[in-house]
Amino acid sequence: DADVTQTPRNRITKTGKRIMLECSQTKGHDRMYWYRQDPGLGLRLIYYSFDVKDINKGEISDGYSVSRQAQAKFSLSLESAIPNQTALYFCATSDLSTPGDTQYFGPGTRLTVL
Amino acid sequence: AQSVTQPDIHITVSEGASLELRCNYSYGATPYLFWYVQSPGQGLQLLLKYFSGDTLVQGIKGFEAEFKRSQSSFNLRKPSVHWSDAAEYFCAVGAGYGGATNKLIFGTGTLLAVQP
Numbered sequence A: 001d002a003d004v005t006q007t008p009r010n011r012i013t014k015t016g017k018r019i020m021l022e023c024s025q026t027k028g029h030d031r032m033y034w035y036r037q038d039p040g041l042g043l044r045l046i047y048y049s050f051d052v053k054d055i056n057k058g059e060i061s062d063g064y065s066v067s068r069q070a071q072a073k074f075s076l077s078l079e080s081a082i083p084n085q086t087a088l089y090f091c092a093t094s095d096l097s098t099p100g101d102t103q104y105f106g107p108g109t110r111l112t113v114l
Numbered sequence B: 001a002q003s004v005t006q007p008d009i010h011i012t013v014s015e016g017a018s019l020e021l022r023c024n025y026s027y028g029a030t031p032y033l034f035w036y037v038q039s040p041g042q043g044l045q046l047l048l049k050y051f052s053g054d055t056l057v058q059g060i061k062g063f064e065a066e067f068k069r070s071q072s073s074f075n076l077r078k079p080s081v082h083w084s085d086a087a088e089y090f091c092a093v094g095a096g097y098g099g100a101t102n103k104l105i106f107g108t109g110t111l112l113a114v115q116p
Helices: none
Strands: A004-006 A008-012 A019-025 A033-036 A042-050 A054-057 A065-070 A073-078 A087-094 A109-112 B003-005 B010-014 B019-021 B023-028 B032-038 B046-050 B056-059 B064-068 B073-078 B087-094 B103-107 B111-114
Touching: A004 A087, A004 B019, A008 A019, A019 A033, A019 A087, A019 A109, A033 A073, A033 B064, A033 B087, A042 B087, A042 B103, A054 A065, A073 A087, B003 B087, B003 B103, B010 B019, B019 B056, B019 B111, B023 B073, B032 B064, B032 B073, B046 B056, B046 B073
Parallel strands: A008 A109, B010 B111
Antiparallel strands: A004 A019, A019 A073, A033 A042, A033 A087, A042 A054, A065 A073, A087 A109, B003 B023, B019 B073, B032 B046, B032 B087, B056 B064, B064 B073, B087 B103, B087 B111
16 A cells, blocks of 8 residues: 555546645654645645644645644645646655655645636 | 756657756755656656765666765766656755755756657
8 A cells, every 4th residue: 555645636626616635644754745746847835744733834835725634644725726726736744753854755636627 | 045957858868878867956055855756647756865975876766866066966867768767857955944854845857758
């Protein structure tokens, strides 16, 4: 089984709808992250969490919110989706105890907002 | 500000040929450097990483990278490319506080195509 899982893998929604993307991990890592990937722009950090009580904004947090329900679960919400939020979304995890705090990525969720 | 530049958006090589993907970074301190690969429809897989010590780092799938502080570079190399290496490659620098890589700054990626 994959260490970092994301659901759904693909989602098509309409403008104005609320949508939640979920991430679960079995790596036992404390830190979790949400990124979005757009063609030609690489990956950009949306939010990150160092533990259940710690949530931090990343580079592009506007229009997004997150919830860290447990050490293993980190959800990303779009309260009112808009077309320019169409992108590939990745969850990642890391553990400061490992050298360099290396991040490990899930398979991604492809979101289309019509 | 920290940044990562991958100057080649798209590269095509013949199967069996050598490969070098360029990565330049801007970071004030000693960086943590990473190369990730994204195969079509897949997530990102860590190829290799550099934190300290030997500047030539070996990774998975026969890849290696060399950290050159004087050139602020961390180029990825492979002596003989296989068709299965066709993918997008991302260089990243860890730019967190206190040595932590809580902030990964990614380059824009290099798309590698392999000709038979």
